[in-house]
Amino acid sequence: MDRLIDMLRDANPREKDYEELAENVMNIVDRVVHKTDEKIEQSTDVLKAIISPVMNEGEDGMWPPRNPEALKLMEKEISNREKEGQLDESFLSEVNAQLRQAKDEVDKPGLQVMLQKVLQLYASNFLRKRSYAYKGGEVVVPEKFLESIIEAPENDWNRLLLDGLTVGKGDVSPEEFYAVTKKRIERILIRTEGGSYQQRVLVEYIKEIQARAEEIVNRLQGPAV
Numbered sequence: 001m002d003r004l005i006d007m008l009r010d011a012n013p014r015e016k017d018y019e020e021l022a023e024n025v026m027n028i029v030d031r032v033v034h035k036t037d038e039k040i041e042q043s044t045d046v047l048k049a050i051i052s053p054v055m056n057e058g059e060d061g062m063w064p065p066r067n068p069e070a071l072k073l074m075e076k077e078i079s080n081r082e083k084e085g086q087l088d089e090s091f092l093s094e095v096n097a098q099l100r101q102a103k104d105e106v107d108k109p110g111l112q113v114m115l116q117k118v119l120q121l122y123a124s125n126f127l128r129k130r131s132y133a134y135k136g137g138e139v140v141v142p143e144k145f146l147e148s149i150i151e152a153p154e155n156d157w158n159r160l161l162l163d164g165l166t167v168g169k170g171d172v173s174p175e176e177f178y179a180v181t182k183k184r185i186e187r188i189l190i191r192t193e194g195g196s197y198q199q200r201v202l203v204e205y206i207k208e209i210q211a212r213a214e215e216i217v218n219r220l221q222g223p224a225v
Contacts, residue, residue: 042086042090043086043090043091043093043094044094046081046086046087046091047091047094047095047098047118049077049081050074050077050078050081050118051074051114051115051118052077053065053067053069053070053071053073053074053077054067054070054074054110054114063110063111063113063114063117071117071153074117074118074121075121075125078118078121078122078125079125082122082125082126087122089196089197089198092119092122092197092198092201093197095115095118095119095122096119096197098115099112099115099116099119102115117154119201119204119205120154120205120208122201123201123202123204123205124150124151124205126198126202127150127184127202127205127206128147128150128151131143131147132147132183132184132187133147141171141172141176142172142176142177142179142180143180145164145170145172145177145180146177146180146181146184146209148160148164149161149164149209150205150206150209157209157212158212158216161212161213161216162216164177165177165213165216165217167216167217167220167221168216168220174213174214174217177210177213178210178213178214181206181207181209181210181213184206185203185206185207188202188203188206189203
């Protein structure tokens with residue numbers, strides 16, 4: 001970089017190559033910065049639209065929302081925005097940036113939970129589009145069970161896990177369930193870009209489900225020795 005600067009400074013004015021190069025580089029940089037600013041602004045608008053059912057209640061977005069329909073409205077907005085191709089890496093980056101900032105704002109405890117809910121709804125909406133619950137015409141019960149939890153609101157996870165796992169009323173052993181959650185994470189890692197926000201959000205969502213299952217199993221039968 002220093003060498004290029006020296007060459008530009010010492011160049012003969014009649015030799016326009018370096019001047020043209022510098023001008024082209026600056027034009028490209030300006031376009032990239034402008035495009036980035038536009039993308040950030042668009043992602044911010046999308047996020048505002050998603051959380052508007054809760055923010056419209058006032059009080060900086062109290063959580064849980066007083067309106068029981070607010071979560072369904074958020075989920076519907078996420079589905080619509082996903083169909084329009086607006087829930088991309090820029091959007092996820094913006095949500096994560098807002099989430100980091102919310103963690104430092106102790107006077108807005110509901111905002112952090114709300115943004116985490118946005119990421120959960122995004123992951124649920126994305127993961128439910130591909131099913132691994134059927135193989136050779138047969139139902140793969142542990143996979144079907146996992147997918148029922150992926151599609152369910154977080155508040156229903158405990159009930160579903162108790163009804164589906166053998167430590168409760170179900171037929172899926174903890175070992176079978178842990179195996180399919182591990183397999184689902186492996187599939188995510190293969191099918192998404194390494195290091196992307198999308199990969200991180202989807203993997204974290206499955207890990208949250210597994211952690212909830214482990215918590216219930218440990219509570220009912222004790223931790224594995």
